[in-house]
Amino acid sequence: MADAGSTWAGTHHFGAAQFVAAQSIDEAVRAVAAGAATSAPVRALGTRHSFHDLADTRGTLVTLVDVPPNPVLDEDAHIVTAGAGVRYGVLAAWLQARGWALANLGSLPHISIAGATQTGTHGSGVGNGNLATSVAALEFIDAAGSLVTVRRGEPDFLALVIGLGAFGVITRVTLDIEPTFLVQQDIFTGIAWDTLLADPDAILTAAYSVSVFTRWGEPTLEQIWVKSRLERDPGTAPTWLGGTRLAGPTTLVDGDPADLTDQGTPGPWLERLPHFRLDGTPSNGDEIQTEYFVARSDASQALAAVRELAAVIDPVLMITELRTVAADDLWLSGARGRETLAIHFTWRNLPGPVKGVLPAIEAALAPFAPRPHWGKWHAFNAERIAAAYPLLPQARAVFETRDPQGRFVNSHLTRLAVR
Numbered sequence: 372m373a374d375a376g377s378t379w380a381g382t383h384h385f386g387a388a389q390f391v392a393a394q395s396i397d398e399a400v401r402a403v404a405a406g407a408a409t410s411a412p413v414r415a416l417g418t419r420h421s422f423h424d425l426a427d428t429r430g431t432l433v434t435l436v437d438v439p440p441n442p443v444l445d446e447d448a449h450i451v452t453a454g455a456g457v458r459y460g461v462l463a464a465w466l467q468a469r470g471w472a473l474a475n476l477g478s479l480p481h482i483s484i485a486g487a488t489q490t491g492t493h494g495s496g497v498g499n500g501n502l503a504t505s506v507a508a509l510e511f512i513d514a515a516g517s518l519v520t521v522r523r524g525e526p527d528f529l530a531l532v533i534g535l536g537a538f539g540v541i542t543r544v545t546l547d548i549e550p551t552f553l554v555q556q557d558i559f560t561g562i563a564w565d566t567l568l569a570d571p572d573a574i575l576t577a578a579y580s581v582s583v584f585t586r587w588g589e590p591t592l593e594q595i596w597v598k599s600r601l602e603r604d605p606g607t608a609p610t611w612l613g614g615t616r617l618a619g620p621t622t623l624v625d626g627d628p629a630d631l632t633d634q635g636t637p638g639p640w641l642e643r644l645p646h647f648r649l650d651g652t653p654s655n656g657d658e659i660q661t662e663y664f665v666a667r668s669d670a671s672q673a674l675a676a677v678r679e680l681a682a683v684i685d686p687v688l689m690i691t692e693l694r695t696v697a698a699d700d701l702w703l704s705g706a707r708g709r710e711t712l713a714i715h716f717t718w719r720n721l722p723g724p725v726k727g728v729l730p731a732i733e734a735a736l737a738p739f740a741p742r743p744h745w746g747k748w749h750a751f752n753a754e755r756i757a758a759a760y761p762l763l764p765q766a767r768a769v770f771e772t773r774d775p776q777g778r779f780v781n782s783h784l785t786r787l788a789v790r
Contacts, residue, residue, distance in 0.1 A: 379419040387432040404516025410776040415540040417486025421746035455485035455541040460649030463641035475499040478646040479653040485541040490746035495694035496580040511539035530769040533703040538773040554643035562614035571670040583693040588681035624655035659718040662744035664705035676735040702762040753788035
């Protein structure tokens with residue numbers, strides 16, 4: 372058995388019989404085509420930032436992270452096309468050097484564009500969709516080993532953009548871009564929990580991107596990161612909603628302040644929208660992550676319900692981050708059809724205790740129709756996933772049509788009845 376290693380945080384060790392670290396798209400095509408006659412299973416592996424067996428297979432794992440990204444810029448169409456395995460931070464630097472930008476980034480610039488978009492990963496901002504909403508086209512290797520392209524507006528696109536790798540191995544992705552812009556990041560402390568519960572939008576809509584960090588039980592929110600887009604947002608005063616702007620460096624998840632992006636001064640979008648620097652350690656690393664999406668209109672009640680569990684959550688929690696995601700129409704998106712609040716938990720690497728607390732959180736959120744993040748830990752079974760993602764049957768039909776032999780099926784997708 373080839374050793375494909377583990378997920379980024381070591382939460383799952385891959386069990387594939389064969390591991391192919393492709394150096395070119397042609398090599399990846401050959402790896403997929405090699406098993407077509409026998410319907411041998413295959414899955415794509417990105418930068419390993421999921422936290423379970425979503426990307427695993429008993430057959431062949433193929434990664435394209437070492438394939439040169441070869442970005443192609445179309446300034447007239449405001450798009451860029453690049454290799455699926457490129458990290459967002461690398462592509463961002465290439466775009467910035469040419470005067471262009473992506474509308475948003477996740478908190479970690481280390482994640483690959485294909486892996487992040489396929490799992491519905493996001494940044495923050497009430498006007499910002501998840502990262503998959505910027506996808507204008509996908510090129511992928513299908514079950515027969517052929518290269519196929521699907522574009523926005525074509526049949527199946529809304530199912531495939533967040534498709535969990537259930538239909539093929541993505542080779543190149545086309546993303547919407549816009550002219551570069553400046554962002555200032557300010558961090559506030561001392562804002563009361565009651566202020567958030569009384570009017571969540573007063574905080575969550577205050578700037579282009581806002582992140583609220585908490586441990587749930589404290590009377591004041593631990594930190595609020597306010598990322599102002601300078602040509603659009605009014606900026607922040609030294610005091611805001613009873614809190615105070617932090618004057619010096621801060622820390623997150625017990626990490627090194629040097630790993631965090633700069634605060635208090637304007638800078639280019641790619642150096643402010645993520646929380647962590649591309650050349651630094653992302654997050655803590657020794658952790659487990661969970662995230663649930665609820666309607667932003669339910670924010671106050673949903674947060675109050677989870678806060679009742681603060682004493683249960685605290686022993687295994689590093690930090691919770693609250694972010695917003697704009698509504699979209701992608702079939703398997705956590706924000707499909709509703710303006711969304713994302714409730715994220717970064718747990719200590721204690722698998723048993725974490726598994727023990729998830730059912731209580733999910734029960735507290737049940738009245739608010741939560742949707743779990745596809746790449747992170749949750750306790751949903753197939754029935755609850757189907758209720759959370761009502762267009763899953765239509766998406767499954769697309770996947771089965773594209774991959775009738777089930778080459779891209781694995782135990783995780785089967786367990787959740789995605790395939």
